[in-house]
Amino acid sequence: MDQSKSPTRWLQQFAALLIIVGIAFRFVNLGYKVYWYDEVHTSVRSSGYLLDDLIPQIYTGQLIRAGDLVEIYQYPTAEKSLKDAFTSFTKHPEHSPFYYLLARFWMQTFGHSVATIRCLSAIISLLCFPAMYWLCLELFQSATVGWVGIGILAISPFHVLYAQEARAYSLWTFTILFSSAALLRALQVTQTDQAVKSKRLAWGIYAFSITLGLYSHLFSVFVYLAHGIYVFGLKQWRKLKYILPALGAVLLSVILFLPWLIIIFTNFPDLIDNTSSHRITRPGTILFWGLNLTRLTFDFNQGYSLLNPILYPIIIIAGYSVYFLVKKTPSKTWFFIISLMGVLGTALILPDLLFGGQRSTIARYGIPAYLGLQISLAYLLTTKISDDLLKPQQKRRWKYIFLTIGLSGVLSCLVSSIHPVWWHKSYTRSRYVAPVAEIINSSESPLVISDAEPGRIIPLSHRLKPNVYLQLVVQSNIPLLPEQDFSDIFLYRPSEVLMEGIEQIYEANLEKVYKQGWLWRVELPSR
Numbered sequence: 001m002d003q004s005k006s007p008t009r010w011l012q013q014f015a016a017l018l019i020i021v022g023i024a025f026r027f028v029n030l031g032y033k034v035y036w037y038d039e040v041h042t043s044v045r046s047s048g049y050l051l052d053d054l055i056p057q058i059y060t061g062q063l064i065r066a067g068d069l070v071e072i073y074q075y076p077t078a079e080k081s082l083k084d085a086f087t088s089f090t091k092h093p094e095h096s097p098f099y100y101l102l103a104r105f106w107m108q109t110f111g112h113s114v115a116t117i118r119c120l121s122a123i124i125s126l127l128c129f130p131a132m133y134w135l136c137l138e139l140f141q142s143a144t145v146g147w148v149g150i151g152i153l154a155i156s157p158f159h160v161l162y163a164q165e166a167r168a169y170s171l172w173t174f175t176i177l178f179s180s181a182a183l184l185r186a187l188q189v190t191q192t193d194q195a196v197k198s199k200r201l202a203w204g205i206y207a208f209s210i211t212l213g214l215y216s217h218l219f220s221v222f223v224y225l226a227h228g229i230y231v232f233g234l235k236q237w238r239k240l241k242y243i244l245p246a247l248g249a250v251l252l253s254v255i256l257f258l259p260w261l262i263i264i265f266t267n268f269p270d271l272i273d274n275t276s277s278h279r280i281t282r283p284g285t286i287l288f289w290g291l292n293l294t295r296l297t298f299d300f301n302q303g304y305s306l307l308n309p310i311l312y313p314i315i316i317i318a319g320y321s322v323y324f325l326v327k328k329t330p331s332k333t334w335f336f337i338i339s340l341m342g343v344l345g346t347a348l349i350l351p352d353l354l355f356g357g358q359r360s361t362i363a364r365y366g367i368p369a370y371l372g373l374q375i376s377l378a379y380l381l382t383t384k385i386s387d388d389l390l391k392p393q394q395k396r397r398w399k400y401i402f403l404t405i406g407l408s409g410v411l412s413c414l415v416s417s418i419h420p421v422w423w424h425k426s427y428t429r430s431r432y433v434a435p436v437a438e439i440i441n442s443s444e445s446p447l448v449i450s451d452a453e454p455g456r457i458i459p460l461s462h463r464l465k466p467n468v469y470l471q472l473v474v475q476s477n478i479p480l481l482p483e484q485d486f487s488d489i490f491l492y493r494p495s496e497v498l499m500e501g502i503e504q505i506y507e508a509n510l511e512k513v514y515k516q517g518w519l520w521r522v523e524l525p526s527r
Helices: 003-027 037-046 051-058 066-073 082-090 098-110 114-140 143-155 157-163 169-191 196-214 220-233 240-266 268-274 285-294 311-328 331-355 363-386 392-417 433-441 454-463 496-506
Strands: 060-065 446-450 469-473 488-492 509-514 519-523
Touching (some): 003 114, 003 143, 003 363, 037 051, 037 082, 037 098, 037 114, 037 454, 051 060, 051 066, 051 454, 060 066, 066 454, 066 469, 082 098, 098 114, 098 169, 114 143, 114 169, 114 331, 114 363, 143 157, 143 363, 143 392, 157 363, 157 392, 169 196, 169 220, 169 363, 196 220, 220 240, 220 363, 240 268, 285 311, 285 363, 311 331, 311 363, 331 363, 363 392, 433 446, 433 454, 433 509, 433 519, 446 454, 454 469, 496 509, 496 519
Parallel strands (some): 446 469, 446 488
Antiparallel strands (some): 060 469, 488 519
């Protein structure tokens, strides 16, 4: 056996193992985790509704089964057409519509169970693997770096979490990788003076990738701004034969994106209102940056803390991988990755530092920067482990680092897969949905009364037995209790007004059934 090739074989084989395990984790327990607030938005909008539309329809004090609530408002029906769905999309212009359209057609074709809906994101996440390979191949001309890059991406607990979410983030990840590789390929085709047909095809693919990215996530703008800085910032690309087709591709994409751009400007007040929470400053901003970085490889639902022993080695390795990239690769390689990370990072961090806010603390917004770090890490590990000039013990040390990263990802994914709620599902909205639903389902014939918003009721409905009755009222209204007998009457996340009204009008006692006041049992006097 050729010993010089053995490190490469080892890298590819270990990466292949990580890929297989990562694929498995993307489809394990797809329907187990709580279908939370943001995912409910996906189903509601794709079905042609808005959450506010539900209030006059179901918050009437009339009884409705949990199964009916899910069936009517979480699945496209004949009552709501594609036009209705598009209208609901326009009320949230901050969310590009492509994923929601895909979700609608997916549910119409394959059904609307939680596992089925999430399966769309899981399948899309698999497209990220060839896109990562292609990008690494364009950057480093190394198949091994591509394999290692896929392995790191596949087993990253962060990417696995969002591969199991009925949201647009696995699609956005794919478009970032795909468009980046498409740009580098188009530049290379132009540089080698290939046939005009080949150039047009390459730049046409790039234009398509830009359009796809913009219709997938608005933050793609920062990715393409980074592409522009890369082309204009490097002397070798600063020539008309590169700049003109690049500008042509961008112009074509802007024209194709113009319909949604008009909707954004027309509904700009809605966009500002819908994103108002991002302007609220979050305590511990810098600590969140470190926490989000650790979650790429190590995620046991840990909180942010300067005392977290995992934080510092991960920061050191991440920082060293970027330093090594800049030191060892030509400018056309490292400048691309630095641009990809830097533009998005600056766009998120600078407003938070100057005006306050929490944009930079929201992990999912940093995906382009995280991909840049993971590509840098893939190059570092591949180079160190396959470098014949390094001593065997040094190469073993880097092998152990790669093994540790892989094992950390596997364990992180394993632990998160058996928990119904993880950090990315907002504990404020989702923490106790699963145990509360279990308590309600254990009752023989329960009634659930609530005045909580639809975004809190529907996640619970997904976990309730279909025949469980709900009685929903708007806040300040006290429901008329039905005549039929129920074995238990519960209040779910009630307001103070609802609790006091039930106590006073029905002379009832309220027993706290679950912590934080999420569930109360109503004990009525004999009727």
